[in-house]
Amino acid sequence: MASPSDAHSAASGGGGVTAAKTDLEDFFDQLDLNEEEFEDVVIDEDDPELQESARWLALARVHTEKTFSQGAFYKDMRAAWNPTQSVRFRPVDPNRFVVQASCLGDWERMMMHGPWLFRNWAVLLCPYDGFSRTEDVSIIHMPIWLQIHKLPDVYCKKNIVEKLLKSAGELMEMRLNGNTRVDYVRVRVKHDTREPLTKFVSIVHGKERQVYLVRYEKLARFCKVVVW
Template sequence: MPLRKERSSAKFIIVAKFLTSKALNIDAIIRTFNPLWHTINGFKARSVGDDVILFVFDDEEKVEKIFRGKPWSFDKHLVVLKKYEKHSPVYTLSFSKVFIWVQIHDIPVRFRNKKVAEDLGTVIGEVAKTTKLAEMEGGSFIRIQVRIDITLPLCQGKIIALEEGSEDWVKFKFERLPNIFYCVGVSITVTRTATYGLIAMVPSMIRSMVFGFMPHLLQIHGGR
């Protein structure tokens, strides 16, 4: 039987994957997110299994605002959100990527601009090109929003090569990461520093997986 668009629900749906080994309590989830999302008409939530929850809204603008505020977490565990477009079964959705704010430290002052920051960000993942300049300014650092693959190791930093032949190291610090982060199929416990850096409370072998990086050179040219 053909199903046409006009027969679908007019509701706006967020599909949320809770990266936790704990059993989910719908009532606790609603109590947690209702005051955070400030919805006028509230929302409905129901489990579809495999730690996936559907959040149903009447207001599309509220859904957009929730996505602008991500990443979200519940009980210190990462929650991966996706918009449900109503044309695919929920079980076919992938929850391997999330947008994270990343601070880039120690860029030479004359190169501390949006273009250089975006070039550096490609080392980590897909850079959000819509980030406003005012959101990027961080005083001693510059910040960008990057879509990262949470199944891959996090990149700790990057070697940059300057025109005069010298090299520098720039550091990446990830903002608002939850205490439990999934990497290479392994659940690891981490804690945040005052500057949003990460310290993995795991054996050194797993630590190297999490903070692993390939120190490829990024050539920085003057006048950018």
């Protein structure tokens, strides 16, 4: 894992990471390799030293096609996560990074307390085992809190809310009770950023359709649409 200073040095190269990867892929495509030419090194994934270096890893992706300062990204994310110990970054693409926390508590905060924003763009995170090729790991989900407004108390039941939000994403957490000062229920979902947001839900009772507004908390720009 590169040190923060190494990561900043790598970031100064702009598109150098992508160019180097493309050149290497082109080089191997031109080789006519036979099986006998390989002298494979077999890695023991249970090796304690390897396990230590692969602890508390994540992959992060800034959900934008625009260029940005990687140094500013490191600074802003450290401020947002407020870790108790150091967090290291290594760029693997212009907007994709290997991130390593130094303790479980900091890693869990990074992974569980989002959504995270950088310049109002979504920062998507997923666990990383340290062994897989980073380009083969899909980073498409974003945990977000949503609110269903004006939902009557009789409908504030787990099974009903699950049906209402079946298209919103994987349900992670519900807070159906205790909202004595507000008129909504809060639900945390794992949203697929390739899919549109759920803007409303509806219930048919006594042949009458009742429509309830869905709002999102601390949501960033993604899918080229600004949402609240």
